[in-house]
Amino acid sequence: MSNFILRKAEPKDVSDILRLIKELAKFEEMEEQVILTEKELLEDGFGDHPFYHCVVAEVPEDHQSSDGYTVIGFAMYYFTYDPWIGKLLYLEDFYVMKEFRGYGIGSDILKLLSGTAVKTRCSSMHFIVAEWNKPSIEFYKRRGASDLSDEEGWRLYAIEKDDLVKISTKTR
Amino acid sequence: MHFKVRAAAKEDCKDISRMIMELAVYENMADQVKTSHEDLERDGFSPNPFYECLIAEVPDEHKTKDGYTVVGYALYFYTYSTWKGRSVYMEDLYVMPDFRGKGIGTGLMAKVAQVGVEKQCVRLQLSVLEWNKPSLDFYIAKGAEDLTAKEGWHFLRFHGQTLDTLAKEAPKD
Numbered sequence: 096m097s098n099f100i101l102r103k104a105e106p107k108d109v110s111d112i113l114r115l116i117k118e119l120a121k122f123e124e125m126e127e128q129v130i131l132t133e134k135e136l137l138e139d140g141f142g143d144h145p146f147y148h149c150v151v152a153e154v155p156e157d158h159q160s161s162d163g164y165t166v167i168g169f170a171m172y173y174f175t176y177d178p179w180i181g182k183l184l185y186l187e188d189f190y191v192m193k194e195f196r197g198y199g200i201g202s203d204i205l206k207l208l209s210g211t212a213v214k215t216r217c218s219s220m221h222f223i224v225a226e227w228n229k230p231s232i233e234f235y236k237r238r239g240a241s242d243l244s245d246e247e248g249w250r251l252y253a254i255e256k257d258d259l260v261k262i263s264t265k266t267r
Numbered sequence: 268m269h270f271k272v273r274a275a276a277k278e279d280c281k282d283i284s285r286m287i288m289e290l291a292v293y294e295n296m297a298d299q300v301k302t303s304h305e306d307l308e309r310d311g312f313s314p315n316p317f318y319e320c321l322i323a324e325v326p327d328e329h330k331t332k333d334g335y336t337v338v339g340y341a342l343y344f345y346t347y348s349t350w351k352g353r354s355v356y357m358e359d360l361y362v363m364p365d366f367r368g369k370g371i372g373t374g375l376m377a378k379v380a381q382v383g384v385e386k387q388c389v390r391l392q393l394s395v396l397e398w399n400k401p402s403l404d405f406y407i408a409k410g411a412e413d414l415t416a417k418e419g420w421h422f423l424r425f426h427g428q429t430l431d432t433l434a435k436e437a438p439k440d
Contacts, residue, residue, distance in 0.1 A: 176317045244421035251413075252412060254393075
């Protein structure tokens with residue numbers, strides 16, 4: 096299938112984006128953790144202060160998915176900052192529906208975002224992958240990705256809302 | 268010791284740059300620092316900033332032996348979780364060695380947490396080097412959880428030549 100386009104997401108795409116987010120979370124066995132709503136996606140991506148940027152992959156109607164969708168892949172990214180090297184592009188989510196894999200859509204999305212990174216003066220494109228997700232790790236390593244957790248020992252930590260509130264009220 | 272935590276101003280970039288280098292030296296990665304204070308000024312203080320920064324300042328009578336009153340910083344930015352929404356990511360937290368143990372690191376982090384809560388962020392994330400025991404203890408005491416251990420997350424990147432190679436094959440607009 097060579098017939099697909101990649102385009103910037105628009106406000107009308109939020110319900111497709113949320114659907115694809117949930118499909119990816121299901122694959123990662125964490126579907127119940129998705130609490131984001133369409134309303135939040137709309138406000139956070141298309142409001143005054145966008146927290147993310149999004150690219151969608153779309154096929155023509157005659158190639159729609161078995162359940163009738165034409166938006167069949169997405170990538171969500173934003174810009175982060177490394178005080179040593181400056182701007183980075185951070186790839187938050189990247190997903191192509193199962194029935195549309197193997198046609199180079201994922202590859203093209205990755206290349207598009209790499210182009211965006213270079214154009215916007217980013218030194219690097221960063222992302223996280225679960226260590227059990229062998230197919231994804233292979234996909235990225237085949238294209239030259241390096242594993243900073245293995246190579247340099249970086250570990251991801253998170254402080255959830257309740258503890259965040261606790262430490263914030265202790266300001267002097 | 269009395270100290271103040273405030274939002275960094277453009278003029279603070281020279282101090283921030285100095286401390287970034289000090290932190291890199293501590294992490295044994297000084298040769299990897301490529302940003303100048305001019306880069307920090309451009310990237311943090313233009314209409315579309317890529318980071319926010321808080322600094323810790325002591326009064327003149329407590330200044331360092333080299334004459335600095337800015338003795339710590341926290342650099343952070345906003346990220347987005349497709350599961351939970353707005354998050355804040357604390358990229359750097361540093362207090363000069365002579366000023367540790369006085370609550371300055373806690374004060375800086377508390378202010379980042381406060382900013383995050385005000386912006387309706389659902390969590391704060393950060394990364395720590397596995398050998399950095401003092402930092403790990405500091406964050407765990409504040410409720411931080413190791414998601415690399417718990418959920419298996421690894422940091423990956425496309426950098427330099429590998430990024431350029433991919434970019435050259437980007438689909439045309």
